[in-house]
Amino acid sequence: MTAAKKEKVEIVIDANCGGAPAKRKRNALNDAEQRNLDAVKAGDPAAWAQYDKVVVAFSGGKDSLAAVLQVLELGCPREKLILWHHEIDGREDVEALMDWPVTPDYCRAVANELGLPLRFSWKQGGFKGEMLRNETPTAPTSFECEDGTVKTTGGKGPAGTRMKWPAIQADLKVRWCSAYLKIDVATTVFRNDPAYTEGGRYMIITGERREESKSRSKYSESEMHKSSNKKRTVIQWRSVIDWTEAQVWEIIERHSIDPHPCYKAGFGRCSCAFCIFGNPDQFATAADLLPRQFEKLVEIEGELGFTMQRDAGLAQHVAKGTSFALAAPVNVRAACGSTVYKDAVKVSNWELPAGAFRVHGGPL
Secondary structure (H helix, E strand, C coil): CCHCCCCCCCEEEEECCCCCCCEEEEECCCCCHHHHHHHHHHHCCHHHHCCEEEECCCCHHHHHHHHHHHHCCCCCCCCEEEEEEECCHHHHHHHHCCCCCHHHHHHHHHHHHHHCEEEEEEEEHHHHHCCCCCCCCCCCCEEECCCCCCCEECCCCEEEEECCCCCCCCCCCCCCHHHHHHHHHHHHHHHHHHHHCCCCCEECCCCCCHHHCCCCCCCCEEEEEECCCCCEEEEECCCCCCHHHHHHEEEEECCCCCCCCCHHCCCCCCCCCCCCCCCHHHHHHHHHHHHHHHHHHHHHHHHCCCCCCCCCCCCEEEEECCCCCCCHHHHHHHHHHHHCCCCCCCCCHHHHHHHHCCCCCCCC
16 A cells, blocks of 8 residues: 555444444544534534634635635624635745735735734745755744734754745645645644644634545545644634535625635636646736736746746746736736735625636646
C-alpha cells in the first residue's frame, strides 16, 4: 500500500448494524460533538452556547460569504462570531502579486455591513516570499489579535529551498499555496493567539463545496481541526459542502449583498486573480484587468527558469485566451484593480453577476 493510500482509522461500533465494526477517520467528531453540530444545523440556540467562538474563514468569495450568511440565519449569536481573512500576498509588498488588490477591503466592507469583527493574518512575504525561498526557513506568520495587537510567530524551522511555482495538482504537499498561505496560517492563529491558547471550545467554518471538484467531493463535512489539543477543542465544519451554486447565489441575493467585483467582471470563482488553475481566458482577463501584476509574474518566470503552467509560459498561456471583461462596466474594471472598495455592500437592485454559473478552471 502506498503512503498516499494509508489512512488512520479507528474501529467504532454502529448500534444500527448489530455491533458490526465500521471504519471511521481518527479525526472524526465523537457522538456528542456530532449531536451538537446536528443541533446547530437545526437552528437550536442552545447548541451555539457550546462554543466560545465561531470563526468563519472569509475569503471574500461567494462560498465563504454564503457560509457567513448561513451562520447568521442559523442563529449564531453575533458576539460569538468572528471572520478571518488570510492575505495571500502578505503585507510587505506595496503592490499585490497573485490576489485581487480589492479583496481585503471588500472583506472589510462586508464585515462592517454585517456588524461582525474581521481579523487578518498572513505569512510574511506572502506568496512571492514562499515561492522564492532559497535555503531559508519558511517565513513567520503574523496575525491580528482580538486585543488589536499584531503577533508574529514562527520562522525558525529548518532551512529549505522552493524556487518553484505551486504544482497544478490536488496534493497540497506540492500545491503548497493553499497549505502554506491559508490552511497552516489558520492553524498557527489558533495555536498562538492568546485568545485561544488558554483553552476553550471553538468552531471554524470553511466554504469548500463538493460540486467544485472531484477532490473536494470527498471531503468530510465535519472533523476535529488539527489545532485541537487537551485544552482546546476546535471543530471544523464545512457548512456549505453539499450546497449547489444556485443555493449559494440564492442566500446572497436574499441578503442583498453585492458580490466581489471579480464576479461582476465575469469570473466564476473568486480565488487568486492569477490562480494556478486558471484557463487561458481567465489569465487573459486577469492580465487585462491587472496588467502590472501580470508583468511581474512574467518577470518571475524568467528569474526562476520555470513556467507556472505546464505547457507554456504565461505570455503564451494568455495568448491562447480572450478577456471576457472587455465589455465589463468601467467601474467594475476599476474596482477589480483598486485597493479600496468604494461601492455599497447592500444593494436594493441585486443582480446575478456575469460570472455566475460560468465554468472556470479551479481546484482539482
